[in-house]
Amino acid sequence: MPNSICTTCGTQYVDSDQVPNSCLICADERQYIGHSGQQWTTAEKLRQTNRTAIKFKEPGLIGIGIEPQFAIGQRALLLQTPHGNVLWDCISLLDESVVQAINAWGGIKAIVISHPHYYSNVVEWSRAFGDVPVYLHADDRQWVMRPDKSIVFWSGATLDLLPGVTLIHCGGHFAGGAVLHWAEGADGQGVLLSGDIIQVVADRKHVSFMYSYPNFVPLSASAVGYILSAVRPYSYRRIYGAFWGAVVQDDGMAVVNQSAQRYLTAIRE
Template structure:
């Protein structure tokens, strides 16, 4: 492995108290890790993928099924033959993207497992790519990657932090998949915005306003966050606007 992990040494992340640690997919498999693929109950065409036993911070990937193909959002680190087979049964993958560089991990492994599926990453965060590959396609601003699936660069947590707008989500009322760009909190009537979650570094008000303006053109009833049931079920845009106003009140 390299001498240092670039993303771990950034102020938004940290090196564990026991020092830098590395692993491989082979070591994870030997340790008994496996992925769990579950249908998100409130949607007909959305699947959650997470790793058991819990790995890292335990986040999930979200697989969106559309008539134009399947798209994977917020790729997780672990992938094995069983996971590949299950995803193929659901229709395979036609594209991959993530909300921010902390989840870049195994994106190229996932891409190669599905015939070099394109990996869409924001140009603003290209310096965090540790494994260059021909599958990577850089974008700026907003990009429709499949019919009804649009990546929206919002900034904030990272300069390229993004969300995925799914026009047919929530029964056609729209859904936003957000990761750490817009984070659903324990009280799921609210969301929040941070530069660093583990180190509690807030964002300036202007950055939060920028996030709100970036998603304003897209109607969405629901918000799907980075963990199982970490979701806002209704009035998604209203939740974002009210949460941003509350945030500004307390950081001003």
């Protein structure tokens, strides 16, 4: 029986002989049902129409996306460390070429997802690399559409995943929204992998914060304040957002602080 994948958000559901009536992720007010109505595909069909794209971002960090763009369009990031590799966020497509490439780079020790919009095909990714653990924040437990023994629900403010690799709970966009701090990135000056919990915007000189991006619902001042306090203890020069090209190259800490003040001023006025 196939595992249906929503074509709007890319989330894979449990196997069933019938497709779901609608995608619960897209029916939520932060997302939307596609303009042509609810549409589904499968991993097998996706492998026939799309392919994985790999791009080297900096030493120790490799981007993995889908071409042509599918669903929300995010790309995953493979973080290489001396203690094992971590896949940050995920994509709906998994093909043999990317499995072979990642295995050549040392495989995957753990998978971490920033928030439910990027859960995608994470169970198949885990199984392809030896049932590696998938870390999801417990506050987003309700949004798991394909439960699996590989899923580890973490809680609290932070999780030290590997030496120099820390998950930070930020909330905001989703209750369990998280970012990843890589201390050795950017030549030891630190990197923040932010998904769209802290969204790198088009000018790549600022970031922003939203409850819903497609429906333009802003976050409250208190939610943005919580995000700022969560990342304040960490040093980082560079920020990688959720999409190809969404990178703040320098002064990442200052960019977050200045962007937050700009945002707070706008919503207060």
